[in-house]
Amino acid sequence: MSLATDASDKPTLYKRIRADIEKRILTGEWPPGHRIPFEHELVARYGCSRMTVNKALSELAQADLIERRRRAGSFVRRPQHQSAVLKIADIRAEITALGRGYGYELISRKLRAATAADRERLGVKKAGKVVAISCRHSADKVPFAVEDRLIDLSSVPSAASADFSREPPGSWLLHHVPWTEAEHTISAIVADDRTAEALDIAVGAPCLVIDRYTWRSARTITAVRLLYPGDSHRLVARFKGG
Amino acid sequence: MSLATDASDKPTLYKRIRADIEKRILTGEWPPGHRIPFEHELVARYGCSRMTVNKALSELAQADLIERRRRAGSFVRRPQHQSAVLKIADIRAEITALGRGYGYELISRKLRAATAADRERLGVKKAGKVVAISCRHSADKVPFAVEDRLIDLSSVPSAASADFSREPPGSWLLHHVPWTEAEHTISAIVADDRTAEALDIAVGAPCLVIDRYTWRSARTITAVRLLYPGDSHRLVARFKGG
DNA sequence: TTGACTTATATGTCTAGACATATAATCGTA
DNA sequence: TACGATTATATGTCTAGACATATAAGTCAA
Numbered sequence: 001m002s003l004a005t006d007a008s009d010k011p012t013l014y015k016r017i018r019a020d021i022e023k024r025i026l027t028g029e030w031p032p033g034h035r036i037p038f039e040h041e042l043v044a045r046y047g048c049s050r051m052t053v054n055k056a057l058s059e060l061a062q063a064d065l066i067e068r069r070r071r072a073g074s075f076v077r078r079p080q081h082q083s084a085v086l087k088i089a090d091i092r093a094e095i096t097a098l099g100r101g102y103g104y105e106l107i108s109r110k111l112r113a114a115t116a117a118d119r120e121r122l123g124v125k126k127a128g129k130v131v132a133i134s135c136r137h138s139a140d141k142v143p144f145a146v147e148d149r150l151i152d153l154s155s156v157p158s159a160a161s162a163d164f165s166r167e168p169p170g171s172w173l174l175h176h177v178p179w180t181e182a183e184h185t186i187s188a189i190v191a192d193d194r195t196a197e198a199l200d201i202a203v204g205a206p207c208l209v210i211d212r213y214t215w216r217s218a219r220t221i222t223a224v225r226l227l228y229p230g231d232s233h234r235l236v237a238r239f240k241g242g
Numbered sequence: 243m244s245l246a247t248d249a250s251d252k253p254t255l256y257k258r259i260r261a262d263i264e265k266r267i268l269t270g271e272w273p274p275g276h277r278i279p280f281e282h283e284l285v286a287r288y289g290c291s292r293m294t295v296n297k298a299l300s301e302l303a304q305a306d307l308i309e310r311r312r313r314a315g316s317f318v319r320r321p322q323h324q325s326a327v328l329k330i331a332d333i334r335a336e337i338t339a340l341g342r343g344y345g346y347e348l349i350s351r352k353l354r355a356a357t358a359a360d361r362e363r364l365g366v367k368k369a370g371k372v373v374a375i376s377c378r379h380s381a382d383k384v385p386f387a388v389e390d391r392l393i394d395l396s397s398v399p400s401a402a403s404a405d406f407s408r409e410p411p412g413s414w415l416l417h418h419v420p421w422t423e424a425e426h427t428i429s430a431i432v433a434d435d436r437t438a439e440a441l442d443i444a445v446g447a448p449c450l451v452i453d454r455y456t457w458r459s460a461r462t463i464t465a466v467r468l469l470y471p472g473d474s475h476r477l478v479a480r481f482k483g484g
Numbered sequence: 485t486t487g488a489c490t491t492a493t494a495t496g497t498c499t500a501g502a503c504a505t506a507t508a509a510t511c512g513t514a
Numbered sequence: 515t516a517c518g519a520t521t522a523t524a525t526g527t528c529t530a531g532a533c534a535t536a537t538a539a540g541t542c543a544a
Contacts, residue, residue, distance in 0.1 A: 188472025230430025
């Protein structure tokens with residue numbers, strides 16, 4: 001029980017309260033369902049005002065570590081839906097982070113009126129024009145991933161004049177389009193002839209597929225399919241309490 | 243510009259302030275790098291005390307939507323590292339959520355002193371005993387995934403006496419072990435003979451592999467490998483602003 | 485021009501109150 | 515016993531101040 005008389009006050013008080021509680025939850029001392037002390041008890045224990053403990057508890061609640069119920073108190077939440085933060089870095093960043101030489105190659109770029117297939121893929125009823133891009137990323141000259149992308153020009157008009165022969169469309173979008181939402185679908189396929197050639201792997205070799213669909217406030221921006229050699233590439237998702 | 247005289251006060255004031263700012267960021271009206279109004283300006287605009295706007299801004303900062311810098315002000319953050327929330331549901335929950343019949347089958351359960359390979363897999367220097375479990379999950383009698391798991395008994399002693407013939411080890415752990423951290427590695431392989439038979443797919447068919455390594459405060463709990471038929475199963479990761 | 489010092493200022497934290505509101509618990513009644 | 519009304523209480527929000535602190539910007543000297 002760390003009391004208010006704890007002299008090491010490098011972190012601020014509310015942060016120490018939050019850390020104290022978090023620690024008890026993480027170590028299992030206060031298991032899921034456990035009622036943590038009432039605010040007025042913490043006020044007494046730490047000798048501070050209620051706003052201070054309230055701030056600590058509010059942050060824990062925002063982080064889904066505890067659940068607050070009026071009149072009842074605050075309770076440790078159980079690890080809910082198993083979820084993880086999947087870090088899907090910009091491919092260029094990912095490769096350079098590995099200390100390998102990044103290579104980019106534009107295979108094709110077509111500007112066209114949206115076909116029925118394009119509309120289906122972008123999930124829009126009617127679209128004007130789209131840009132269809134096919135390109136390849138490599139690490140130290142070795143094929144790393146092939147990308148097949150569609151950009152909705154009605155959402156991102158400036159993409160029509162962007163030069164994708166040198167800058168990958170993913171990087172370009174990241175720097176030119178504000179906050180977005182996205183949905184990723186990860187699956188596995190075996191390489192067909194075309195994929196095998198593009199990735200320089202054997203036909204029938206496993207490939208990891210990431211389909212990413214990106215929009216901003218109900219407006220589709222882009223749909224992309226990334227194909228990685230499945231036995232060499234790995235996606236790492238880190239999960240922490242939740 | 244919504245002023246303090248806005249009468250629709252169903253949500254509380256600080257939530258409205260937060261929502262107002264969030265909306266401007268999401269729509270791109272305030273692009274990344276834009277300096278949002280100073281606290282004292284928001285105080286004037288909404289006619290409230292500084293603590294109220296501070297709470298709104300603090301939550302936006304905690305959600306990584308804005309960055310606060312002393313003396314400089316608060317700024318809209320740019321979509322940082324592309325990351326996504328990957329929902330990896332408990333398999334039973336996942337299947338029942340799809341409205342399909344869940345089936346579970348324990349293939350083998352062995353209690354043994356940890357071998358060198360076990361220690362390697364669990365990432366521990368020395369371990370006492372472990373439980374090795376192999377099982378299969380099915381949806382409407384069709385194989386859905388095969389699971390190959392190792393539980394460190396020095397961390398979870400009660401797992402030695404748990405009955406895994408009826409309850410899947412994943413569900414059991416979820417309910418008996420408090421907050422954990424985990425790391426997932428996702429990759430693709432092609433089915434070998436044994437896998438093909440277990441999943442009732444063709445040899446050479448693509449499989450999605452999830453390797454999950456779980457620990458609690460630096461203490462390994464379990465390591466599991468899940469194999470899914472890759473062309474039928476999909477992992478969906480949703481990403482929202484950040 | 486550059487570096488060191490000073491100052492102004494926006495955020496960070498905190499207080500000691502207040503009233504609002506949802507709801508668990510109690511009490512009373514059918 | 516079951517149900518409806520009442521009450522007590524923990525959290526939710528808010529105020530009008532306060533002092534602390536990091537730092538951008540300005541000032542001045544080498």
